[in-house]
Each structure stands twice: as C-alpha cells, then as structure tokens.
Amino acid sequence: MVKFRPWFLLAPAVILLAFIDLAPFFYGLWLGFHRWIMTVPTPPTYIAFYNYEFLVNDAEFLNAFVRGTLFAGASVIIQLVLGLATAFIICRRFRGATAFKVILTLPLAIAPVAVGSMWRLMMYPGIGPIPYYLERLLGIKWNMAGSGDIALLTTILMDTWHWLPLVALILLAGIAGVPSAILESAALDGVNAWQKLRFIYLPLIRFEILFVVLLRGMDAFRIFDEIWMLTGGGPGSATRYLSVSLYTMILKAWDLGYGMAVSLIFLYIIIILCWALYQAVMRVSE
Amino acid sequence: MNKSQNKLVFDILFYLVVIVMAAAIIFPIVWTAETSLKSKQSILATIPQWWGFPIENGYYRPFVQEGYIRMILNSTLTAVGCVILTVPLAFLAAYAFSRYNIFGAPTMYFWSLTCRMGPEAAFIIPYYLMINRLGLYDNSLGLILVYSLFNLPLAIWLVKSGMDSIPRAVDEAALIDGASVSELLRRVILPMGAPSIAAASILVFIFSWNEYLFASVLTGLGARTITVGLLGFVTTVGIRYGEMAAVSMVALIPTLVTVVILQKYIISGLTLGAVKG
Numbered sequence: 001m002v003k004f005r006p007w008f009l010l011a012p013a014v015i016l017l018a019f020i021d022l023a024p025f026f027y028g029l030w031l032g033f034h035r036w037i038m039t040v041p042t043p044p045t046y047i048a049f050y051n052y053e054f055l056v057n058d059a060e061f062l063n064a065f066v067r068g069t070l071f072a073g074a075s076v077i078i079q080l081v082l083g084l085a086t087a088f089i090i091c092r093r094f095r096g097a098t099a100f101k102v103i104l105t106l107p108l109a110i111a112p113v114a115v116g117s118m119w120r121l122m123m124y125p126g127i128g129p130i131p132y133y134l135e136r137l138l139g140i141k142w143n144m145a146g147s148g149d150i151a152l153l154t155t156i157l158m159d160t161w162h163w164l165p166l167v168a169l170i171l172l173a174g175i176a177g178v179p180s181a182i183l184e185s186a187a188l189d190g191v192n193a194w195q196k197l198r199f200i201y202l203p204l205i206r207f208e209i210l211f212v213v214l215l216r217g218m219d220a221f222r223i224f225d226e227i228w229m230l231t232g233g234g235p236g237s238a239t240r241y242l243s244v245s246l247y248t249m250i251l252k253a254w255d256l257g258y259g260m261a262v263s264l265i266f267l268y269i270i271i272i273l274c275w276a277l278y279q280a281v282m283r284v285s286e
Numbered sequence: 287m288n289k290s291q292n293k294l295v296f297d298i299l300f301y302l303v304v305i306v307m308a309a310a311i312i313f314p315i316v317w318t319a320e321t322s323l324k325s326k327q328s329i330l331a332t333i334p335q336w337w338g339f340p341i342e343n344g345y346y347r348p349f350v351q352e353g354y355i356r357m358i359l360n361s362t363l364t365a366v367g368c369v370i371l372t373v374p375l376a377f378l379a380a381y382a383f384s385r386y387n388i389f390g391a392p393t394m395y396f397w398s399l400t401c402r403m404g405p406e407a408a409f410i411i412p413y414y415l416m417i418n419r420l421g422l423y424d425n426s427l428g429l430i431l432v433y434s435l436f437n438l439p440l441a442i443w444l445v446k447s448g449m450d451s452i453p454r455a456v457d458e459a460a461l462i463d464g465a466s467v468s469e470l471l472r473r474v475i476l477p478m479g480a481p482s483i484a485a486a487s488i489l490v491f492i493f494s495w496n497e498y499l500f501a502s503v504l505t506g507l508g509a510r511t512i513t514v515g516l517l518g519f520v521t522t523v524g525i526r527y528g529e530m531a532a533v534s535m536v537a538l539i540p541t542l543v544t545v546v547i548l549q550k551y552i553i554s555g556l557t558l559g560a561v562k563g
Contacts (some may be wrong), residue, residue: 006386013379020435021401024412104310109545113513114538118314121321121531129334182544221444222405229517243407263408263547274400
C-alpha cells in the first residue's frame with residue numbers, strides 16, 4: 001500500500017500532462033505523415049515522408065531557421081555581456097540600489113504582447129520618438145518598417161529590454177555566492193579587475209552563465225508574441241523567425257500535415273536544447 | 287587628493303550609468319501611458335509631443351463602448367481557473383517528488399521541462415483539432431486546460447522546491463502521532479509550504495494572463511482574452527494608437543503591480559529557481 005502512494009499522488013498531474021502533451025504529440029506525429037489541407041474536403045491521406053522531404057528543400061523554413069538563430073544568438077550574447085555588467089552594478093551596495101532592483105524587475109512581468117505594443121509605439125517611424133530623435137540628433141535613419149536589418153535590430157533591442165533583468169538577476173545570484181575570502185586574498189595579491197573577472201568570477205559563476213544562455217537561447221528561439229505585435233514578421237520576411245513563420249504558414253495555407261511536420265522538427269530542436277540544458281545543469285550542480 | 291578625485295569621477299559615472307539604465311527601462315512604460323491620453327493628432331505629430339498635448343481619453347472607446355471590459359473578465363477567469371486547476375495537482379505531485387524515490391523521476395522532470403519550454407507554435411494544430419473535437423472552442427475551459435501545459439510543470443517545480451526545505455522529520459512526527467497521509471498533507475505540509483504555493487499561484491496567474499498564441503487560435507469573440515484584443519488593433523486598417531496604448535496599459539498593470547509588491551516571493555519563480563528569493 002505504502003509503495004503505491006507516490007503514484008496515487010502523482011496520477012492527477014501525470015494524467016493531465018499526458019492528455020495535453022503526449023496525446024497532441026502522437027496525434028501530430030501521425031498527422032505529419034499525411035496530407036490534410038483543411039480547406040479541401042478530402043480526409044487525411046497517407047504520404048509517408050513526403051512532408052519531411054518537402055521541408056528539407058523549403059526555402060521559407062530554412063530562412064526562418066537561419067533568421068531565428070541569428071536573432072537568438074545575437075540576443076543571448078548581448079544580454080549576457082550587458083547582464084553581467086548590470087549584475088556587477090547591483091552588487092555594489094549603492095544608494096538607491098533597492099529602488100534600482102525594483103525598476104529592473106518591471107519588464108519581467110509585462111505581457112509579451114504589451115511589450116511588442118509599447119515598442120511599436122516607441123519605434124515605429126512617424127509615431128515613435130526614438131526614430132525622430134535618432135535622425136534629428138545623430139542623422140541615423142531608423143526605419144523599422146522599411147529596412148529588414150533595422151527591424152531585426154529593433155527586435156533584438158526589444159528582447160534585451162524585456163529579458164536583460166532576468167539575465168542580470170540570475171548572474172547576480174552567482175556573483176553574490178562567490179566567497180568573500182577568495183576576493184580578499186585576490187585583493188592582497190594585487191589582482192586587477194580584468195584578472196578578477198577572468199580568473200575568479202567567470203569560473204565560479206559558470207553554472208549561472210550556462211543556465212542563462214540555454215534558457216534565454218531557447219526562449220529567444222521560440223519567440224512569438226512580441227515579434228508578431230511589433231513587426232508581424234515584416235518587413236517582407238525579415239523578422240519571420242521560426243514561430244512566426246510557422247504561425248503564418250498554418251493560418252495562410254491550413255496545410256495541417258505539412259504544418260505538423262515543421263512543428264515537430266521545431267519541437268525536436270527545442271527538446272535537444274532542453275536536454276543540453278538539463279545535462280549541463282545536472283553535471284555542474286553535482 | 288588625486289585618489290579621491292578619481293573616486294568622485296568614478297562615482298559620478300557609475301550613477302550616470304544607473305540613471306540611464308533606469309530611465310531606459312521606465313521610458314517605454316511612461317511613453318505608452320502618455321500615448322493613451324493623447325489625441326490622434328498629437329500621436330501622429332511629426333515632432334514628438336511631450337507635454338501640453340490635447341488630452342483625449344483612449345480608455346473610453348475600448349472599455350466603455352467596445353467589448354474590452356469583457357476581455358478583461360475573460361482573462362481573469364482564465365487565469366484564476368488555471369490556478370485552481372494546476373496548483374492543487376502540483377501540490378500532490380510535488381509532495382510525491384519531494385518525499386519518495388520515484389522510479390523514472392529524472393525522466394519525468396525532463397519531460398516536464400520540455401513541456402515548459404516547448405515552442406507553443408508547434409502545438410497549434412493538434413490543440414486546435416483537439417479543442418474543437420471536445421467542443422471547447424471559444425471556451426475559457428479549453429484555454430485553462432491548454433495552459434496547464436506550461437503552468438503545471440512550473441507549479442510542480444516551485445512547490446517541490448518549497449517542500450524540499452520542510453524537514454522530513456516533520457512528516458515522520460505527524461505520522462507517528464497517528465495522522466493519516468491526507469491529514470499530514472492538509473494540516474502540516476499545506477501550511478508549512480504556503481509561501482511556495484502562493485508564489486506558484488501568482489506566477490501561474492501571471493503566465494496565463496500574459497499568454498497570447500493559444501488564446502488567439504482557440505477563442506472567438508466569446509472567450510477572447512485581453513492579449514488577443516490588444517493585437518486586434520494592429521490588424522485593422524489605420525491603427526488606433528491611442529486606444530492600443532490604453533489597452534496595453536490595462537493589460538500590463540495587474541502583473542506589473544503584482545511583481546512590484548510581491549517581488550521578494552516571486553523572483554525565484556520568475557528566474558525558474560536560479561535565484562533564491
């Protein structure tokens with residue numbers, strides 16, 4: 001009896017998760033081998049690996065993958081560097097540090113869609129103050145509706161605004177955990193700031209760095225809401241990252257079989273990243 | 287003298303950086319609040335208007351004349367429903383994970399991590415079909431069910447980390463005193479784990495409130511949430527920016543206020559446990 005108790009307690013959660021996670025997954029797996037276009041009244045027909053063969057040569061999907069990787073990579077690198085700097089700032093107990101920390105957490109709570117909307121109000125040419133002042137004071141033309149590169153940069157900036165606090169707080173937890181004895185003896189040895197960062201902080205907070213890189217990398221890779229609100233994937237297809245591309249494709253063509261094949265590949269990529277995160281975290285925390 | 291001067295320069299630069307950062311974080315929120323009160327002419331003015339602009343109430347039309355108040359209610363209903371569905375299940379599961387050596391626990395952990403991190407967009411098609419088949423299209427219940435995909439693993443994780451800090455001796459003492467497992471859970475573990483359960487509830491509420499993608503695919507006019515309503519402004523011809531700003535403010539204020547007031551308790555959850563609260 002006692003041996004069965006944990007399963008009894010787990011059962012409701014496991015059943016619910018199986019219902020909303022595994023059932024759709026296997027259904028999707030099945031659907032991926034079929035042709036089923038919702039707007040055409042033919043039932044799903046079995047076409048083996050055709051969807052996947054098509055996917056390998058689908059320029060739209062490959063482009064979305066490359067763009068998404070570029071966006072995620074750039075975002076993570078920028079956020080890691082700035083996040084580290086921010087973490088060191090909060091670490092110094094200066095006047096107003098508590099207030100600064102509260103301000104820092106504000107973006108974390110805001111609905112991604114609202115973040116997109118706020119940045120649109122701020123950055124859109126003809127409405128936002130930022131493009132106006134950039135052109136007026138610095139002579140930079142910041143037209144996110146006209147230039148794909150500018151749109152990409154804007155999405156990276158927005159993502160950094162939204163998630164830099166998270167990165168900073170996680171890294172701060174690591175920095176705060178560095179034993180003060182090590183820092184004191186380093187100070188006695190006359191270690192300079194760069195050496196302190198390179199040889200003391202970075203090795204000691206490698207767990208936090210790893211965690212934050214993988215966490216943010218995954219989130220940036222699957223980003224949807226903010227981008228959809230800010231650019232809608234445009235101009236052209238410049239900011240159509242993987243989720244946005246998938247969404248547009250499904251809602252445009254209603255080709256459910258092919259959409260599912262793309263979905264599954266996307267899911268596998270994320271699962272591999274997840275697995276890396278899990279392994280890395282487990283190994284470092286041992 | 288020289289050294290103290292250096293220190294002064296450093297301090298000034300330091301505060302400058304802090305102030306610029308704080309301003310950069312607050313600016314979009316302030317600008318949105320300001321835009322929600324501007325007239326159409328001042329929003330579209332070539333030179334950005336900072337103050338003294340003709341004031342217009344961007345909140346009036348969406349919330350009084352159009353159905354946006356209903357979307358607020360829908361969002362609240364969905365988020366509260368999600369808390370009610372997931373937190374009790376998470377409580378039971380977390381206790382099992384925390385106290386027993388369960389066969390396959392690491393696998394299940396990994397599985398729940400992929401549920402939490404999975405790309406939502408990849409689930410659109412099967413959910414759309416499933417929810418329609420169940421007759422739950424445009425029904426808050428359908429959304430609540432679907433949201434537990436990412437909320438349940440999160441809640442289990444948070445509640446478990448809270449329970450891990452309750453000593454096992456407490457359980458043993460209660461059981462020796464003749465308490466049944468259900469009494470132990472209700473009378474001992476529940477009150478002692480209350481902070482982590484509260485944190486989990488708040489975070490589940492925030493994440494459900496903020497969700498857009500599933501809500502956009504799985505609801506029509508009846509159960510539409512505020513995030514979907516917000517996007518409605520973009521797709522229409524000639525965006526009504528003032529009202530978009532107003533709806534943004536209403537959509538972000540509940541979660542923003544929660545985080546400011548309760549930040550001590552939920553930072554750990556927001557950072558997925560990497561930061562101890």
